[in-house]
Amino acid sequence: MTSAVEEQLQSEVLDWFSRAARDLPWRAADCSPWGVLVSEIMLQQTPVVRVLPVWREWLARWPSPGDLAAESSGEAVRAWGRLGYPRRALRLHAAATVIAQDHDGHVPRDPVELRALPGIGEYTAAAVSAFAFGDPATVVDTNVRRVLARARSGKALPAMSLNRAEMRLAHENVPADRERAAAWNAGVMELGAIICKARSPVCDVCPIRSHCAWRAAGYPPYDGPPRKGQAWDGTDRQCRGALLQVLRSRDEPIPAEQLALAWADAEQRERCVASLVADQLLQEAPAGHYRLPG
DNA sequence: AAACCGTGGGC
DNA sequence: TGCCCAAGGTT
Structure with missing residues (x-):
């Protein structure tokens, strides 16, 4: 059931999106479902500007x-x-293999089948369903969560993890009309990405500022549990990244001694090499060499 | 279910 | 400068 307030909100977002949407290649009318799928995987936790050249x-x-x-x-x-x-x-490659073998080379349209592909969770399945096929899914990413938390719940930021109340709110706000649903899903995400930003939102030019509960409440600050940022210096993630960067740089298998140049701590290096092999991001080659998986 | 998994830019 | 965050998923 869509209330009058929700319809007003929808119209404002749709009108704004029709004017302000960025011209992204995966939004082009002739972009294939495959192109949309690749974009969605690449965009997971990764800014648009960094994805663009790699996607092309x-x-x-x-x-x-x-x-x-x-x-x-x-x-x-x-x-x-x-x-x-x-x-x-790796998972995108695995998904492509499943699509080629089990789906006649076509990206599936059914969200349940999408969800079954490696690397595709709830968000990505809904996003592909909505953006590649125009189906009325409920797309909930970090942008949508933030916009709804502010506009509808009057909070600076959503909870740490997505809960049922949030999903229900998101679902209630998706227009019933198929065309409007597709535009709404893309529009709310876009609003969160370029107006209702996490760090410095530009509320002055927000198309829904007159209906924003957070604004009406005087922009109360975040009052939830502290968000612990992820450590980086000296972590296995940094080590793995350094090792993989060496492996990516050459076609030929690389001797273990060269990997030692990328990361001095032998114990951590060996642990990370082992974990990369276990993850199938790395393959052992003859004579103490390593290579990207063949 | 908390922890892990890369990388770089903005403030 | 250091910290936070970016269209999450998997275990």
């Missing part, structure tokens, strides 16, 4: 799931470059 390279090189599936997973990891979280490249 991937779509030019592998225009269909079958094209990527025909490559080695190592090539996917190499082409992932410095986007971060390289297991995404």
Whole structure:
């Protein structure tokens, strides 16, 4: 059931989105579902500006799931470059393989089938459903959560983890009309990305400022539990990143001694090499060499 | 279910 | 400068 307030909110977001939407290649009318899927995986925890050049390279090189599936997973990891979280490249390659083998090379439209693909969780399944096929899914990412927390709940930031009340609120706010639902999903995300930002929101130009509960309450600060930032210096993640960067830089297998140049601490280095092998991001080669997976 | 998994830019 | 955050998923 859509209330009058919700309809007003929807119209304001839709009107704003029709004017202010960024011209992103995965939003082009001729972008394939595969192109949308690749963008969604790349955009997980990764800013748009960093994704753009890599996405273009991937779509030019592998225009269909079958094209990527025909490559080695190592090539996917190499082409992932410095986007971060390289297991995404591995899972995207695995998803392409499943799509090629079990879905006749076509990205599935059913959210349940999407959700079953490696690397695709609730958000990405809904996003592909909505953005690739125009289906009326409920897309809830960090942007949507923040916009709803502010506009509808009057809070500076959403809870630490997505809960049922939030999902219900998000679902209630999706327009019933199919076309409006698709535009709403894209529009709320866009609003969160470029207006209702986490750090410095630009409320002065927000299209829904007159309906924002957070604004009405006088912008109360975040009052939830402290958010613990992730450590970085000296962590296994930093070590793994340094090791993989060396592996990406050359086609040939790399001797273990060269990996030692990338990370001095032998114990941590060996632990991380082992974890990269276990993750199938790394492969042992003859004579104490290592390479990206073939 | 808390912890882990990369990377770089903005403030 | 250091800290926070970016279209999350998996275990």
